[in-house]
Amino acid sequence: RHDLALSSAYSFVCDVVLVVVLLVVFVVVVCFFFFVLFFFFFQAEDGIRDLVRSRGLGDVYKRQGFRGARAEERHVFTQQLLNRLMVVKFLEGKSWLLFDGSTDYLEALWRSHTRSEASGRSFYRLKLRPLFFAGLNVPVENRTSDASEIGDVPYLNGGLFTETEWDRSEAVDVPDVAIERILGLFGRFAFSVSENSALDVEAAVDPQMLGRMFERMVTNREAKGAYYTPMPIVSYMCREALKSFLATSLPDERPEALEALVDRNNQRHINNPGAVVAQLDRCTVCDPACGSGAYLLGMLDELLRLGDCLLAPGTAQRRYERKLSIIQRNLYGVDIDPSAVQIARLRLWLSLLTEYDGPPLPLPNLDLKIEQGNSLTAPSLRPQDQQLSLRDSLIADYRKAKERYFKAHGDEKESLAREVENLREQVRQWTYPPPRKGRAARKRSTPTGYFDWAVEFAEVFADDGFDIVLTNPPYVRGELVHEQNPNLRAIYDNRYPGNADLYVYFYHRGLDLLKPGGTLLYISSNKWLRESYGARLRAHISETCEIVSIVDFGEQPVFKGVATFPMIFAARRLASGQAKGSFRLTQVKSLELPYLDVRKLVEESGTELPATAYDGEEWRLVPPPTADKVRKMQAAAKPLKDYVNARIYRGIVTGCNKVFYIDEATKREITADGDGHPQVIKPVLIGKDVKRWQIADSRRSVVFTKRGIDIN
Numbered sequence: 214r215h216d217l218a219l220s221s222a223y224s225f226v227c228d229v230v231l232v233v234v235l236l237v238v239f240v241v242v243v244c245f246f247f248f249v250l251f252f253f254f255f256q257a258e259d260g261i262r263d264l265v266r267s268r269g270l271g272d273v274y275k276r277q278g279f280r281g282a283r284a285e286e287r288h289v290f291t292q293q294l295l296n297r298l299m300v301v302k303f304l305e306g307k308s309w310l311l312f313d314g315s316t317d318y319l320e321a322l323w324r325s326h327t328r329s330e331a332s333g334r335s336f337y338r339l340k341l342r343p344l345f346f347a348g349l350n351v352p353v354e355n356r357t358s359d360a361s362e363i364g365d366v367p368y369l370n371g372g373l374f375t376e377t378e379w380d381r382s383e384a385v386d387v388p389d390v391a392i393e394r395i396l397g398l399f400g401r402f403a404f405s406v407s408e409n410s411a412l413d414v415e416a417a418v419d420p421q422m423l424g425r426m427f428e429r430m431v432t433n434r435e436a437k438g439a440y441y442t443p444m445p446i447v448s449y450m451c452r453e454a455l456k457s458f459l460a461t462s463l464p465d466e467r468p469e470a471l472e473a474l475v476d477r478n479n480q481r482h483i484n485n486p487g488a489v490v491a492q493l494d495r496c497t498v499c500d501p502a503c504g505s506g507a508y509l510l511g512m513l514d515e516l517l518r519l520g521d522c523l524l525a526p527g528t529a530q531r532r533y534e535r536k537l538s539i540i541q542r543n544l545y546g547v548d549i550d551p552s553a554v555q556i557a558r559l560r561l562w563l564s565l566l567t568e569y570d571g572p573p574l575p576l577p578n579l580d581l582k583i584e585q586g587n588s589l590t591a592p593s594l595r596p597q598d599q600q601l602s603l604r605d606s607l608i609a610d611y612r613k614a615k616e617r618y619f620k621a622h623g624d625e626k627e628s629l630a631r632e633v634e635n636l637r638e639q640v641r642q643w644t645y646p647p648p649r650k651g652r653a654a655r656k657r658s659t660p661t662g663y664f665d666w667a668v669e670f671a672e673v674f675a676d677d678g679f680d681i682v683l684t685n686p687p688y689v690r691g692e693l694v695h696e697q698n699p700n701l702r703a704i705y706d707n708r709y710p711g712n713a714d715l716y717v718y719f720y721h722r723g724l725d726l727l728k729p730g731g732t733l734l735y736i737s738s739n740k741w742l743r744e745s746y747g748a749r750l751r752a753h754i755s756e757t758c759e760i761v762s763i764v765d766f767g768e769q770p771v772f773k774g775v776a777t778f779p780m781i782f783a784a785r786r787l788a789s790g791q792a793k794g795s796f797r798l799t800q801v802k803s804l805e806l807p808y809l810d811v812r813k814l815v816e817e818s819g820t821e822l823p824a825t826a827y828d829g830e831e832w833r834l835v836p837p838p839t840a841d842k843v844r845k846m847q848a849a850a851k852p853l854k855d856y857v858n859a860r861i862y863r864g865i866v867t868g869c870n871k872v873f874y875i876d877e878a879t880k881r882e883i884t885a886d887g888d889g890h891p892q893v894i895k896p897v898l899i900g901k902d903v904k905r906w907q908i909a910d911s912r913r914s915v916v917f918t919k920r921g922i923d924i925n
C-alpha cells in the first residue's frame with residue numbers, strides 16, 4: 214500500500230508539472246505571436262502610408278474630412294484589414310473556405326498570386342479585395358465574375374466586409390511584403406473559434422486573446438485611460454449584476470435561490486424557472502465604454518450559461534439561435550474609439566461562429582447594437598413635452614425596423630437601412646421638438662460627435678432605460694479631461710469641479726441610463742469616495758441609489774503596470790418610495806488566492822454596513838463601532854485645517870509624471886559630469902510612499918522647474 218501511495222503521489226506530481234509546463238509554453242508562444250503581430254501591424258501601417266503618399270490620397274482625405282487625422286484613419290484601416298484577415302483564418306479553421314482544392318485557404322491564395330503573371334498588382338488588390346467585397350460580402354447568387362478568382366467562399370454579411378471610402382479608393386494599397394509576413398505568422402498557429410483552448414498543445418489563438426491583444430497593444434487604448442479587465446473580474450461583475458436584476462424583477466424568488474442559480478448553476482430551489490427565463494430574455498445590458506467588448510462577451514456567456522441551466526442545452530443550431538437572440542435582445546455597447554467598436558463586433562461575430570457546424574449563416578448587422586460615439590456629451594436622456602402615445606407608436610415601428618435590419622442582407626439590408634434612418638430622424642424630431650410659439654429656443658452647448666442615447670436606443674428608453682449598466686470607465690485625470698472635452702462641465706450643469714476625473718462623469722451618465730430599480734456595476738478608481746471632487750457624486754448616489762456592495766482593492770495592482778486604486782462598485786437606482794438597505798464592504802489586502810474568486814473574497818472578508826454609512830456627501834465606509842469613534846473624535850478634537858488656517862495644498866502637479874519624476878539611476882546620469890542642476894532636482898514623495906508611522910525610502914526625485922528658473 215505504501216508503494217502504491219508513493220506511485221499515486223508521483224503520478225499526481227507529474228501531471229501537475231506537465232500542466233504547468235504546458236501553460237508556460239502556451240503563454241510564451243502566444244506572447245510571441247502577439248509581439249510579432251504588433252510589430253507587423255505597424256510595419257503594414259507604414260507600408261500603407263508610403264503607398265498612399267506615392268499615389269496621392271489627398272482627394273480621399275478631403276472627401277472624408279480626415280485632414281489632420283490621417284495617421285488615425287490609416288491606423289483604423291490597418292486594424293480593419295487585420296480584423297478581416299483574422300476572420301478568414303477562423304473560417305479556414307472550420308474548413309469553410311476552399312481554393313484550388315485546398316482548405317489551407319490563405320496559403321493557397323498566396324501561392325496562386327506568386328505564380329501569376331499579373332506583375333505590378335498587389336495581393337491586396339488582386340486577391341484580398343475580391344475576396345472581401347465580391348465574395349464574403351455578396352450573396353452567392355449575386356456574385357460577379359470577380360468572385361471567380363477567390364475560390365469557394367461563403368456569404369458572411371454583418372458589415373465587416375462592407376466597402377469604406379478607403380477600400381474604394383484606387384490610391385490605397387497594401388504592400389505584399391507586409392501581407393506575406395502577417396500570413397507567415399498566421400501559418401504557425403492554429404486559429405480556434407473556441408475560447409477554451411488554454412491547454413491545447415497546438416497553441417491555438419482564440420477570440421478572447423484577440424480582444425486582449427488588440428485592446429492592450431494594437432489600439433493603444435491605455436494612452437486613452439483604458440486598461441484590460443481580468444476575466445475573473447468581468448465574470449464576477451456580470452454575475453453580480455444579474456443577481457441584482459433578478460432579485461429586483463422576481464421578488465417572489467428567495468435571494469439565496471437566485472444566488473445558487475447564478476453562481477453555481479443550481480436551479481433546485483427556483484420556484485418558477487419559466488419566469489426566470491422570461492426576465493432574462495427581456496434584460497437590457499449596456500456598456501457605455503465597451504472597448505473590445507469584454508463585458509458584452511462576458512454577459513453573453515453568462516446569459517447563455519443560465520439558459521443552458523434552465524432549459525435543455527439543445528443542438529449546436531439551437532445554441533447559435535440563442536446566442537443570436539441574446540445579442541439582438543439584451544446587449545448594447547458604445548465606445549468613442551472606432552477601432553474598439555470594430556473589435557467588439559468582431560468578437561461577437563466570432564462567438565457566433567463557434568456554435569455553428571454547417572456552412573455559416575449570414576452574420577447579423579451589429580452597427581445598430583455596438584455603436585461609435587462619445588457616451589458623455591449627449592443631451593438629456595429624458596425627453597420632455599411630448600405626445601407620448603404618438604411617440605410610443607413611432608418607437609414601436611423603429612424597434613421593429615431595427616429588429617428586421619439585424620438579420621437582413623443584400624438588397625433588403627439596404628432598403629431597411631433607409632427605413633431605419635427615416636424613422637430615426639422622426640424619433641429625433643419628437644425627442645427634440647422645436648420651441649412652442651412664444652418661447653425662446655433653448656440654447657444647446659452640446660458638441661458634435663456625441664452619441665445620442667435617447668434617439669439611437671429609443672426603444673430602450675421607451676421602457677424607462679437599461680436594466681444593467683456595467684463598464685470599466687476610462688482612467689483620465691481631471692486636468693486632461695477638460696482639455697479634451699471643454700464643454701463637459703456645462704453639459705452636467707457644472708455639477709463637478711474642474712479637477713474631477715473622467716470616470717466621475719461616467720458614473721453620472723451610467724445612472725442616467727438606468728431605469729428605476731436598474732443596477733450599475735463599475736470597476737473604477739476608489740478616489741471619488743474620499744476626494745473633494747467626488748462630493749457631489751457621493752451626494753447624487755446617496756439621493757438616488759441603494760449601494761449593493763463595494764469591493765475595494767486599494768493599492769493592489771489589478772491593472773498591471775499602473776496604480777489606479779481600483780474598486781468594484783455595485784448600486785441600484787431607487788424606485789419610487791423604495792427604502793435603502795445595508796450593503797457589503799470588502800477591503801482586499803492581497804491578490805494572492807482566493808483573489809481570482811472575488812465572490813469568495815467577499816464572503817470571507819466582507820463587512821455588512823448600514824445605509825447610514827453613505828448619507829449625503831460625507832460617507833463613513835467603516836464598521837459602525839469605528840464610525841462612532843470617528844464621530845466622537847470629530848466632536849472633541851480640533852481638525853488639522855484649523856491649525857494651518859485651511860492652507861492645505863495639493864502638492865506638485867507636473868503635467869507629465871513620466872517626464873518629471875526620475876529614479877536614482879537617471880538622477881546620477883544627469884549629475885554625473887558635475888554640471889547638473891541640483892537646485893531643480895528634489896526628492897519627492899507620492900501618496901503610496903507615506904505609510905502609517907513611516908515614510909518609504911522610494912529614492913524618487915522630481916525635476917522641479919518652478920517659475921523663474923531658466924531651464925534652457
